Every structure is written in C-alpha cells, then in structure tokens.
Amino acid sequence: MAVNKQIRLRAIPSGIPKLDDFSFVDAEIPVIQEGEFLGKTIYLALDPYVRVTMTGRHFFNQEIVGDIPRGSTISKVVQSKHSDYKENDLVVMESGMQSYAVSDGTGVVRAITGSAPITTALGILGMPGFTAYSALMGPACLNSGDKIIVSAASGAVGSMVGQIASIKGAIAIGIAGSEEKCEWVVSDAKMKSCLNRKTQNLDELIGKALPNGADIFFDNTGGDIQKLILSKHIAINSRIILSGLVSQYNSDTPPLGPNLGNICKQRATIFGFVVFDFEHMREAFLSDALQWYDQGLLSYKEDIIKGIENTPQHFIHLMKGDNFGKTIVQFDDL
Ligand SMILES: NC(=O)c1ccc[n+]([C@@H]2O[C@H](COP(=O)([O-])OP(=O)(O)OC[C@H]3O[C@@H](n4cnc5c(N)ncnc54)[C@H](OP(=O)(O)O)[C@@H]3O)[C@@H](O)[C@H]2O)c1
Structure with a gap:
C-alpha cells in the first residue's frame, strides 16, 4: 500500500x-x-x-x-x-x-x-527565475548599457540575472565558486566575464572590469563579496538588490552589520527584495521567459x-x- x-x-x-x-x-x-x-x-x-x-x-x-x-x-x-x-x-x-x-x-x-x-x-522558469526578472525589471530599474555584477552567478537566480541583463542590452559580470562554473557563466549564460571567488583577487579584478563601479549589484550571497562591492565597487546612483545571504545561512548567529558609508557617498539605493511581493509581474515574466527560451537565449x-x-x-x-x-x-x- x-x-x-x-x-x-x-x-x-x-x-x-x-x-x-x-x-x-x-x-x-x-x-x-x-x-x-x-x-x-x-x-x-x-x-x-x-x-x-x-x-x-x-x-x-x-x-x-x-x-x-x-x-x-x-x-x-x-x-x-x-x-x-x-x-x-x-x-x-x-x-x-x-x-x-x-x-x-x-x-x-x-x-x-x-x-x-x-x-x-x-x-529558471519558476521562483528563482522570477526573482531575477521581477527584481531587475522592478526595483533595480534595469537599463540598456547598465553594468551589473551578480554573485552565485551559475545558480538559478544568478544565471537568469546575467541572461536577462544581456537580453536587455546591459553588461553582466558574474562571480562564482569554481573554474568550471565560471566557464559556463561566460560560454552558456553569456556574461561578459566571471570571477572565481575562491582563487582570484576580486578587488583587483572588479576594479579593472568596472572602473566606475556597478550600476546594479545583485547580491545573492552577502558576506565578504557584499562587503567588498558595497564598500568599493558601486557606481553613483547604483541600485543594490539584497536577494540572498547564503554565506551566512549555516551560521548559528548572523554576523555584525557592514559599514554603509559608501552607500551614502554613492547615493546608492538598497532594496530588500522578496519575490513573493511581485506576483503582479508573474504573467509578464512567463510570457517573456518562454519566448526567450524558444529563441535560444536562455541556458540553465x-x-x-x-x-x-x-x-x-x-x-x-x-x-x-x-x-x-x-x-x-x-x-x-x-
Ligand atoms: N529574495 C528573494 O525573493 C529570493 C528568491 C530566491 C532565491 N533567493 C536567494 O538567491 C540566492 C541564490 O539562490 P539559488 O537558488 O539560485 O541558489 P544557487 O545559486 O543555485 O546555490 C547557492 C550558491 O551560493 C554560493 N555560495 C554558497 N555558499 C557560499 C558562501 N559561503 N559564500 C559565497 N557564496 C556561497 C554557491 O555558488 P558559488 O560557489 O558559485 O559562489 C552556491 O552554489 C540565495 O541566497 C537565495 O536565498 C532570494
């Protein structure tokens, strides 16, 4: 039975x-x-x-x-x-x-x-993809020509962030945790470049790739990556999507907060993002994403x-x- x-x-x-x-x-x-x-x-x-x-x-x-x-x-x-x-x-x-x-x-x-x-x-066609879409098309105010940096770039959320950015004429740089992931982020998810958070000097390489800082920082991890980008690599009037803090999900107590002085200096906007607040955009998401998939524009x-x-x-x-x-x-x- x-x-x-x-x-x-x-x-x-x-x-x-x-x-x-x-x-x-x-x-x-x-x-x-x-x-x-x-x-x-x-x-x-x-x-x-x-x-x-x-x-x-x-x-x-x-x-x-x-x-x-x-x-x-x-x-x-x-x-x-x-x-x-x-x-x-x-x-x-x-x-x-x-x-x-x-x-x-x-x-x-x-x-x-x-x-x-x-x-x-x-x-990519469910909650994680919808997170990327609704945050970019909603509070991040994605514009053609924007420079975007996204952590956990090979994941369901991160890979859609990069791909939607490219589809909309923006330039995406990913951060991921292995060579294999980084290769896929560039070859399949079509981001301009990808930095290996475990082996590369992120500060130096982000500085070279984004000399004026990122217009959109899509933060999927929090932790050291967040500290570095918020304190040194955001552009004036940048938009920061606090999507996830996976680097601290296993810790018994959350870490102490960051120094947010640079947010003020750069007139940046931080948006605490929860996908469930964007149900009104679901139909637009599915219609766009299904079409992009059929056109061969989405990998996962x-x-x-x-x-x-x-x-x-x-x-x-x-x-x-x-x-x-x-x-x-x-x-x-x-
Ligand atoms: N705000 C919302 O409404 C919403 C909705 C859905 C998901 N999210 C968030 O979006 C993020 C990504 O979700 P996903 O489902 O697409 O997961 P995922 O990217 O497939 O998997 C998590 C990835 O996080 C990275 N990671 C794990 N531990 C880390 C650490 N200590 N430091 C830095 N990176 C670490 C790893 O990638 P690398 O090793 O390649 O870095 C891992 O593969 C999560 O934080 C999740 O909570 C938010």
Missing part, C-alpha cells in the same frame, strides 16, 4: 546540516476534503532559504524538531475535490519534503514551461538526484555550496 514518505527534522542543524539532523517517517496519505486536492511529488526543489527557516531567521515560520522542512514541488494531482484542478494536472505547490501533500489551491501555480523541460518550473544548469532517500544529502550538498545549478530531487517518474 502506498505511504506518504516524509523527511522530518530530527534536530535543528548547527553549522552545515548533517545527515543525523533528518529522519525518515512513513505516514498515511492524507484524505482530501471538499475544495482540496492531493498532489504527488514528482520533483522537489531544494532552496538555500530553507536552511534559515530552521533557525528562525526567515519570515516563514520557524521550523522545529519533528517538522517537515519546506520545499516547492512539481506535483501531479492524483485526487481532486477542487473545481480548478483535475487528476493528472501538473502544479507547482509548497508540499515540503514529502511524497504527498494536500492543498486548497492557495499559492499554487500550474507548471507551465512551454518547450522547456518541466523541471525548469522550479528553476540543474543538479538533479533521484530518490527521496537522497534528499538530506542533496540539501547538505547545496548548503556546502557544492551544487552547480538548480538543486532538485526527483521523487518519481512523471
């Missing part, structure tokens, strides 16, 4: 999560009520922010021991008493790390990827593993920064 396989928090991780922080539970498959549907997880997205929900530093509820960690999924509707969803529909929903979940439709979107593989609904990397039992290991891989591309677990065949 089918069971609902779940991953639960056995302990709140300290530092980089460990396998022992997670346990596996076989639960009953939930029963749906009128107005609900049952989704079976096909693909689970692993997103860096989930780590901070475990320490209560995210606006989502703090996870406690015994909870199922969060996670967006591509799910197949297997039972429905909801007027908008029927059996076999593919949706993106917040099921968490488990093989079945019930939804009343709140926050659910259809998995629409046109000619692109369905998994892109969790990556995925880091997919098969089997629910590999979820904790793959999450640890992501939180060590060892992933290359959108990190996904395949639970089942379509």
Whole structure:
C-alpha cells in the first residue's frame, strides 16, 4: 500500500546540516476534503532559504524538531475535490519534503514551461527565475548599457540575472565558486566575464572590469563579496538588490552589520527584495521567459538526484555550496 514518505527534522542543524539532523517517517496519505486536492511529488526543489527557516531567521515560520522542512514541488494531482484542478494536472505547490501533500489551491501555480523541460518550473522558469526578472525589471530599474555584477552567478537566480541583463542590452559580470562554473557563466549564460571567488583577487579584478563601479549589484550571497562591492565597487546612483545571504545561512548567529558609508557617498539605493511581493509581474515574466527560451537565449544548469532517500544529502550538498545549478530531487517518474 502506498505511504506518504516524509523527511522530518530530527534536530535543528548547527553549522552545515548533517545527515543525523533528518529522519525518515512513513505516514498515511492524507484524505482530501471538499475544495482540496492531493498532489504527488514528482520533483522537489531544494532552496538555500530553507536552511534559515530552521533557525528562525526567515519570515516563514520557524521550523522545529519533528517538522517537515519546506520545499516547492512539481506535483501531479492524483485526487481532486477542487473545481480548478483535475487528476493528472501538473502544479507547482509548497508540499515540503514529502511524497504527498494536500492543498486548497492557495499559492499554487500550474507548471507551465512551454518547450522547456518541466523541471525548469522550479528553476529558471519558476521562483528563482522570477526573482531575477521581477527584481531587475522592478526595483533595480534595469537599463540598456547598465553594468551589473551578480554573485552565485551559475545558480538559478544568478544565471537568469546575467541572461536577462544581456537580453536587455546591459553588461553582466558574474562571480562564482569554481573554474568550471565560471566557464559556463561566460560560454552558456553569456556574461561578459566571471570571477572565481575562491582563487582570484576580486578587488583587483572588479576594479579593472568596472572602473566606475556597478550600476546594479545583485547580491545573492552577502558576506565578504557584499562587503567588498558595497564598500568599493558601486557606481553613483547604483541600485543594490539584497536577494540572498547564503554565506551566512549555516551560521548559528548572523554576523555584525557592514559599514554603509559608501552607500551614502554613492547615493546608492538598497532594496530588500522578496519575490513573493511581485506576483503582479508573474504573467509578464512567463510570457517573456518562454519566448526567450524558444529563441535560444536562455541556458540553465540543474543538479538533479533521484530518490527521496537522497534528499538530506542533496540539501547538505547545496548548503556546502557544492551544487552547480538548480538543486532538485526527483521523487518519481512523471
Ligand atoms: N529574495 C528573494 O525573493 C529570493 C528568491 C530566491 C532565491 N533567493 C536567494 O538567491 C540566492 C541564490 O539562490 P539559488 O537558488 O539560485 O541558489 P544557487 O545559486 O543555485 O546555490 C547557492 C550558491 O551560493 C554560493 N555560495 C554558497 N555558499 C557560499 C558562501 N559561503 N559564500 C559565497 N557564496 C556561497 C554557491 O555558488 P558559488 O560557489 O558559485 O559562489 C552556491 O552554489 C540565495 O541566497 C537565495 O536565498 C532570494
């Protein structure tokens, strides 16, 4: 008989999560009520922010021991008493790390990827891609000719930032954590150059590439990269998108704040960005991104593993920064 396989928090991780922080539970498959549907997880997205929900530093509820960690999924509707969803529909929903979940439709979107593989609904054509699009076209006020610098440039968010920038006539420079990633960022994601944060002198190279500073700094990591760029490499009237702080997600306590003197000197604007506030731009995003994909303008990397039992290991891989591309677990065949 089918069971609902779940991953639960056995302990709140300290530092980089460990396998022992997670346990596996076989639960009953939930029963749906009128107005609900049952989704079976096909693909689970692993997103860096989930780590901070475990320490209560995210606006989502703090996870406690015994909870199922969060996670967006591509799910197949297997039972429905909801007027908008029927059996076999593919949706993106917040099921968490488990093989079945019930939804009343709140926050659910259809998995629409046109000619692109369905998994892109969790990556460049899903929440991460939408983050890049809505931040650039919204608060970053992207202009043709802008010079952009983006950290975690080979990831789902970062790679879309660079590609959208190029499509719109801006010039993007990426920062990534390996030679292999940097090569891909230039050859496939078509950024002008890419700096290796682990082996290169970022200060010197950013100074050479952007002598007048970046018009847009898309900050996906925080930490030393943020300190360096904010203090020395932003242009006058620059826009800074605080997208993510992955460099501190594994720390038990957040670091002390930066010295923001240069923000004032450069009349820069810092925007604390949350993709969920930009739902009004989703239709424009999908329409543009599907067209760009069909025109061969979008590349992406995925880091997919098969089997629910590999979820904790793959999450640890992501939180060590060892992933290359959108990190996904395949639970089942379509
Ligand atoms: N604001 C929003 O609404 C929103 C929405 C979605 C995502 N985000 C944020 O966007 C960022 C990227 O997300 P993603 O899903 O596209 O992930 P991702 O880039 O696929 O994976 C995270 C990457 O961060 C880099 N990294 C890890 N540890 C680091 C450290 N200590 N210092 C510097 N870099 C480190 C690694 O890349 P390298 O080794 O190549 O540097 C790693 O591959 C995350 O911070 C996420 O929280 C924000």
